[in-house]
Amino acid sequence: xxxxxxxxxxxxxxxxxxAFAESGFYQCPVSRIAQLAGVAEGTIYLYFKNKEEVLIxxxxxxxxxxxxxxxxxxxxxxxxxxxLRTIVRLHFSYMEQNRSLAxxxxxxxxQSNPRIRQAINGPLLEYFHLIEEVxxxxxxxxxxxxxxxWVARQMIFGSLDEATTDWVLARxxxxxxxxxxxxxxLFKGALRxxxxxx
Amino acid sequence: xxxxxxxxxxxxxxxxxxAFAESGFYQCPVSRIAQLAGVAEGTIYLYFKNKEEVLIxxxxxxxxxxxxxxxxxxxxxxxxxxxLRTIVRLHFSYMEQNRSLAxxxxxxxxQSNPRIRQAINGPLLEYFHLIEEVxxxxxxxxxxxxxxxWVARQMIFGSLDEATTDWVLARxxxxxxxxxxxxxxLFKGALRxxxxxx
Amino acid sequence: xxxxxxxxxxxxxxxxxxAFAESGFYQCPVSRIAQLAGVAEGTIYLYFKNKEEVLIxxxxxxxxxxxxxxxxxxxxxxxxxxxLRTIVRLHFSYMEQNRSLAxxxxxxxxQSNPRIRQAINGPLLEYFHLIEEVxxxxxxxxxxxxxxxWVARQMIFGSLDEATTDWVLARxxxxxxxxxxxxxxLFKGALRxxxxxx
Amino acid sequence: xxxxxxxxxxxxxxxxxxAFAESGFYQCPVSRIAQLAGVAEGTIYLYFKNKEEVLIxxxxxxxxxxxxxxxxxxxxxxxxxxxLRTIVRLHFSYMEQNRSLAxxxxxxxxQSNPRIRQAINGPLLEYFHLIEEVxxxxxxxxxxxxxxxWVARQMIFGSLDEATTDWVLARxxxxxxxxxxxxxxLFKGALRxxxxxx
DNA sequence: AATGAATGAGCCTTCATTCAT
DNA sequence: GATGAATGAAGGCTCATTCAT
Numbered sequence: 139x140x141x142x143x144x145x146x147x148x149x150x151x152x153x154x155x156x157a158f159a160e161s162g163f164y165q166c167p168v169s170r171i172a173q174l175a176g177v178a179e180g181t182i183y184l185y186f187k188n189k190e191e192v193l194i195x196x197x198x199x200x201x202x203x204x205x206x207x208x209x210x211x212x213x214x215x216x217x218x219x220x221x222l223r224t225i226v227r228l229h230f231s232y233m234e235q236n237r238s239l240a241x242x243x244x245x246x247x248x249q250s251n252p253r254i255r256q257a258i259n260g261p262l263l264e265y266f267h268l269i270e271e272v273x274x275x276x277x278x279x280x281x282x283x284x285x286x287x288w289v290a291r292q293m294i295f296g297s298l299d300e301a302t303t304d305w306v307l308a309r310x311x312x313x314x315x316x317x318x319x320x321x322x323x324l325f326k327g328a329l330r331x332x333x334x335x336x
Numbered sequence: 337x338x339x340x341x342x343x344x345x346x347x348x349x350x351x352x353x354x355a356f357a358e359s360g361f362y363q364c365p366v367s368r369i370a371q372l373a374g375v376a377e378g379t380i381y382l383y384f385k386n387k388e389e390v391l392i393x394x395x396x397x398x399x400x401x402x403x404x405x406x407x408x409x410x411x412x413x414x415x416x417x418x419x420l421r422t423i424v425r426l427h428f429s430y431m432e433q434n435r436s437l438a439x440x441x442x443x444x445x446x447q448s449n450p451r452i453r454q455a456i457n458g459p460l461l462e463y464f465h466l467i468e469e470v471x472x473x474x475x476x477x478x479x480x481x482x483x484x485x486w487v488a489r490q491m492i493f494g495s496l497d498e499a500t501t502d503w504v505l506a507r508x509x510x511x512x513x514x515x516x517x518x519x520x521x522l523f524k525g526a527l528r529x530x531x532x533x534x
Numbered sequence: 535x536x537x538x539x540x541x542x543x544x545x546x547x548x549x550x551x552x553a554f555a556e557s558g559f560y561q562c563p564v565s566r567i568a569q570l571a572g573v574a575e576g577t578i579y580l581y582f583k584n585k586e587e588v589l590i591x592x593x594x595x596x597x598x599x600x601x602x603x604x605x606x607x608x609x610x611x612x613x614x615x616x617x618l619r620t621i622v623r624l625h626f627s628y629m630e631q632n633r634s635l636a637x638x639x640x641x642x643x644x645q646s647n648p649r650i651r652q653a654i655n656g657p658l659l660e661y662f663h664l665i666e667e668v669x670x671x672x673x674x675x676x677x678x679x680x681x682x683x684w685v686a687r688q689m690i691f692g693s694l695d696e697a698t699t700d701w702v703l704a705r706x707x708x709x710x711x712x713x714x715x716x717x718x719x720l721f722k723g724a725l726r727x728x729x730x731x732x
Numbered sequence: 733x734x735x736x737x738x739x740x741x742x743x744x745x746x747x748x749x750x751a752f753a754e755s756g757f758y759q760c761p762v763s764r765i766a767q768l769a770g771v772a773e774g775t776i777y778l779y780f781k782n783k784e785e786v787l788i789x790x791x792x793x794x795x796x797x798x799x800x801x802x803x804x805x806x807x808x809x810x811x812x813x814x815x816l817r818t819i820v821r822l823h824f825s826y827m828e829q830n831r832s833l834a835x836x837x838x839x840x841x842x843q844s845n846p847r848i849r850q851a852i853n854g855p856l857l858e859y860f861h862l863i864e865e866v867x868x869x870x871x872x873x874x875x876x877x878x879x880x881x882w883v884a885r886q887m888i889f890g891s892l893d894e895a896t897t898d899w900v901l902a903r904x905x906x907x908x909x910x911x912x913x914x915x916x917x918l919f920k921g922a923l924r925x926x927x928x929x930x
Numbered sequence: 931a932a933t934g935a936a937t938g939a940g941c942c943t944t945c946a947t948t949c950a951t
Numbered sequence: 952g953a954t955g956a957a958t959g960a961a962g963g964c965t966c967a968t969t970c971a972t
Contacts, residue, residue, distance in 0.1 A: 146935095162448050164362040167962060178937045183964065244446045248501060250360050250439070255505070289499075289518040293526075296498025297491040303446060304490060307453070320487040328491075328526035344952095365945060376954040378948080387946065542931095558844050560758040563966060574933040576969080585967065637844070644838045644897060646756050651901070685914040688898060689891040689922075696890025697883075699842060703849070716883040724887075724922035740956095761941060772958045777943065 147185050150175045151199060154192045159238035162245050163193055163254075193246060194257035200239055201261035204232055209268060218276035222294075222325050223318070225269060229298045230314035233305070244303045269294055273329070282329045293328060297321060345383050348373045349397060352390045357436035360443050361391055361452075391444060392455035398437055399459035402430055407466060416474035420492075420523050421516070423467060427496045428512035431503070442501045467492055471527070480527045491526060495519060543581050546571045547595060550588045555634035558641050559589055589642060590653035596635055597657035600628055605664060614672035618690075618721050619714070621665065625694045626710035629701070640699045665690055669725070678725045689724060693717060741779050744769045745793060748786045753832035756839050757787055757848075787840060788851035794833055795855035798826055803862060812870035816888075816919050817912070819863065823892045824908035831900070838897050863888055867923070876923045887922060891915060 153175035157166045168189055172179040186192045208228050215221050233240035247262070249255050269291045276282035301321065305311045325331075351373035355364045366387055370377040384390045406426050413419050431438040445460070447453050467489045474480035499519065503509040523529075549571035553562045564585055568575040582588045604624050611617050629636040643658070645651050665687045672678035697717065701707045721727075747769035751760045762783055766773040780786045802822050809815050827834040841856070843849050863885045870876035895915065899905045919925075 159448075162362075164360075165449070168964085169962080179963090180938065180965080181936055184935070189963070241448065245448055248442050248446065248505075250358075250443060251363070285522075286518050289515055290522065292498045292502060292515075293491065293495040293519065293522050296494035296496070298494070300490045300494025300497060301487075317487055317490075320484050321491065324483075324488065324491050324526040327528050328522040330525050366947085367945080370955095377946090378954055378956095379952085381947070382952070556844075558758075560756075561845070564968085565966080568934095575967090576933055576935095577931085579968070580931070640842050641844055644842065646753070646835065646839055647759070681918075682914050685895075685911055686918065688894045688911075689887065689915065689918050692890035692892070692894025693887040694890070695894060696886045700886060703842075713883055713886075716880050717887065720879075720884065720887050720922040723924050724918040726921050762943085763941080773942090774944080774959065775957055778956070783942070 146175075146177065146181070150177065150182055150185055150192070151196060155196055155200070155236075155238045155242055158193065158196075158246065159241035163189075163242075163249075190251075190254060193242075193254055196239070196242060197258050197261055200236070201243075201265075204228075205261055205265050205268065208265075212268070212272065218272060218279065218281045218329075219322075219326065219331060221272040221275070222329075222331075223322055225272065225294070226298065226318050226321055226325075227315075230301070230318060233302050234314045237306070240302055241306050244299070244306050247299075266291055266295065276329065276331070281332055285329065290329060294325060297324070344373075344375065344379070348375065348380055348383055348390070349393060353394055353398070353434075353436045353440055356391065356394075356444065357439035361387075361440075361447075388449075388452060391440075391452055394437070394440060395456050395459050398434075399441075399463070402426075403459055403463050403466065406463075410466070410470065416470065416477065416479045416527075417520075417524065417529055419470040419473070420527075420529075421520055423470065423492070424496065424516050424519055424523075425513075428499070428516060431500050432512045435504070438500055439504050442497075442504050445497075464489055464493065474527065474529070479530055483527065488527060492523060495522070542571075542573065542577070546573065546578055546581055546588070547591060551592055551596070551632075551634045551638055554589065554592075554642065555637035559585075559638075559645075586647075586650060589638075589650055592635070592638060593654050593657050596632075597639075597661070600624075601657055601661050601664065604661075608664070608668065614668060614675065614677045614725075615718075615722065615727055617668040617671075618725075618727075619718055621668065621690070622694065622714050622717055622721075623711075626697070626714060629698050630710045633702070636698055637702050640695070640702050643695075662687055662691065672725065672727070677728055681725065686725060690721060693720070740769075740771065740775070744771065744776055744779055744786070745790060749790055749794070749830075749832045749836055752787065752790075752840065753835035757783075757836075757843075784845075784848060787836075787848055790833070790836060791852050791855055794830070795837075795859075798822075799855055799859050799862065802859075806862070806866065812866060812873065812875045812923075813916075813920065813925055815866040815869070816923075816925075817916055819866065819888070820892065820912050820915055820919075821909070824895070824912060827896050827899070828908045834896055835900050838893070838900050841893075860885055860889065870923065870925070875926055879923060884923060888919060891918070 150171065153173075154171045157171045157174050160166065160170070168182060169179050171192070172182055175182070182192070186195065208225065211224050211228060212221055215224055233243075246254070247258060249258060270287040273282065273285065273287040273290045277284060277287070298321075301314065301317050305314050348369065351371075352369045355368045355372055358364065358368070366380060367377055369390070370380055373380075380390070384393065406423065409422050409426060410419055413422055431441075444452070445456060447456065468485040471480065471483065471485040471488045475482060475485070496519075499512065499515050503512050546567065549569075550567045553566045553570050556562065556566070564578060565575055567588070568578055571578075578588070582591065604621065607620050607624060608617055611620055629639075642650070643654060645654065666683040669678060669681065669683040669686045673680060673683070694717075697710065697713050701710050744765065747767075748765045751764045751768050754760065754764070762776060763773050765786065766776055769776075776786070780789065802819065805818050805822060806815055809818055827837075840848070841852060843852060864881040867876065867879065867881040867884045871878060871881070892915075895908065895911050899908050
């Protein structure tokens with residue numbers, strides 16, 4: 139029962155990601171989500187309070203898992219360079235493997251609607267914090283000279299985000315993964331990263 | 337008459353920028369634009385084919401002027417560092433002085449709606465091209481080592497865009513202008529900018 | 535089993551009375567009845583054909599019992615004054631002790647929906663008939679001068695009903711019982727009731 | 733323009749009265765009102781905030797006018813008997829000439845929905861007050877012995893209301909007007925009305 | 931018998947667009 | 952050109968009823 143229920147919750151969430159990716163949150167009728175999920179329109183309201191809540195859950199469930207995963211990967215690495223590489227690679231590989239979710243993120247990450255904004259902010263701020271931690275650690279380990287971690291984070295996340303947007307909007311895009319090393323080179327230069335000498 | 341027409345055209349455009357900034361393109365009724373512009377709803381359809389066209393004109397008129405202006409400023413500078421400083425400063429000062437337009441840009445720059453997308457792309461690609469030219473020139477003048485201008489542009493525009501988004505969404509933001517020099521330092525490091533020796 | 539069945543039937547009926555009293559028949563979801571009765575929604579459809587049928591049964595069961603009871607009480611009295619007093623007292627005391635049922639009656643007694651109307655009419659017409667019999671007997675016994683029993687019944691029932699409505703809608707009502715004697719005085723005057731001389 | 737606007741407001745109000753009379757407020761789709769009024773569904777929302785507001789306006793506009801009219805008629809009469817006759821005759825003749833409004837009144841006068849309730853109460857309490865004033869004056873002029881005007885009003889209004897309900901629900905009703913004198917006789921008896929001696 | 935998840939018809943309301951004035 | 956009343960299509964959401972378990 140519960141498994142079935144869980145199954146339907148996820149099916150609707152997946153369908154909503156595809157549906158929102160198709161046309162954006164406001165342009166997408168709930169009936170389209172139902173159609174893609176293979177359930178009746180009313181069924182969606184058994185699992186979600188309203189349409190807004192579906193979008194909110196997308197960020198809370200999927201982005202939350204992504205960040206938890208990334209935190210785990212980062213804890214296995216020691217150097218700032220390895221940390222940065224992990225961030226760029228995981229970010230790009232996750233987006234590349236979840237194209238619809240990537241599209242929804244690019245479309246809806248910038249919501250003025252306060253309720254949705256609030257819900258997105260949770261995972262997003264955690265992601266920002268995680269990037270800033272990496273930079274801060276680099277400074278403490280003297281791999282990175284004194285820098286404003288906040289501005290550095292804007293550069294790193296902004297670059298990842300812009301690359302993803304380009305990839306999402308391009309018809310025949312380069313793979314995102316092909317941008318990992320060039321971008322890392324830029325980040326290392328920007329942060330004046332020294333190789334750590336033991 | 338033509339002047340009057342222009343006057344009303346611009347009044348509607350300014351009103352639409354504020355209106356879209358308030359609540360986003362799809363959430364904003366045409367009646368709100370009319371209200372802010374001080375004209376009747378029907379009047380808007382004398383100047384614009386439909387609501388979509390209003391958004392399109394915002395990018396074509398306002399972003400177009402912004403880019404033309406930036407191109408002029410850039411032509412007065414010689415070094416890559418000066419070029420980059422001009423881009424960052426103009427980008428931030430323009431956004432800071434046109435907060436509503438900044439909001440609309442952040443909200444609507446990532447539209448999946450194909451018609452709108454197409455229209456945004458014009459000015460945006462020109463802006464991208466302009467940034468890439470600066471980098472290309474830097475490479476040719478040997479101020480910048482061999483780099484992929486496309487990836488470098490993603491980093492530069494992505495950073496500017498992300499900083500603007502942060503500023504737009506923050507309640508009590510730092511001024512954008514205060515981020516000019518820190519960001520420039522990062523860009524110079526990323527591009528391994530050498531001071532040109534004559 | 536039959537006892538259990540009866541038990542659940544009555545539990546649903548009681549729950550429905552409270553539920554309909556809360557928000558009115560059309561405003562009340564079947565789920566609310568189920569919730570108050572402590573049964574599943576589907577269970578209700580084992581005991582009642584549909585939602586309408588629940589309302590119909592309320593009148594048939596509860597109002598039916600009320601009228602049967604009143605008929606019994608009346609048969610123990612001799613004079614028209616005693617009959618009238620019995621009607622007023624039983625009407626008010628029953629309503630006062632079954633506030634939710636009183637509310638449902640006041641709300642739904644006037645239904646245009648023909649099927650419900652039809653079902654309410656059964657008990658109601660019997661009640662009307664009972665009142666008219668009392669008047670008719672009064673005339674035959676020469677306690678009451680020639681009167682139209684139909685109009686007199688309208689006055690009596692209308693007064694009782696209006697008093698009940700006032701009581702139901704008032705926030706801090708007088709007790710209904712406190713209106714028994716004043717109302718009786720009015721009725722006696724209206725019917726020009728003579729004390730029966732043997 | 734304004735005349736036209738007024739015309740459409742009234743046309744919608746009249747249509748709504750008929751539509752609500754057909755099936756009750758909650759059972760009646762807004763589309764039915766629009767159909768009867770000969771306007772588009774959306775037009776209704778140019779004149780009324782929502783469906784609830786239409787019902788509220790019915791009571792405020794139509795019942796308000798009825799009461800104002802009755803107050804005028806009463807001021808032209810001197811004796812309590814004449815006052816009572818005016819009330820009964822106007823009540824019945826108004827209902828008889830506005831059958832749909834009468835039905836709506838009988839259906840919706842007893843609303844538990846608090847917002848609607850509130851709006852109905854205004855005119856209704858004014859009507860109650862008017863009846864109680866007539867009784868109070870009768871007492872002061874010594875045409876009526878000491879009585880509780882509140883209970884007397886319950887009897888009078890309750891009788892009128894019940895007679896109207898009977899008439900509304902009957903298939904082949906007696907005319908309401910035929911009940912004027914029988915009911916008056918009852919009222920006079922109930923209030924022990926003396927002919928005023930000069 | 932009892933459950934409650936699932937269904938889908940139906941309704942209120944919004945809003946882009948038109949057009950008579 | 953300018954107006955704004957009118958239109959009607961479209962969509963989010965509720966809820967009576969069913970049915971597999």
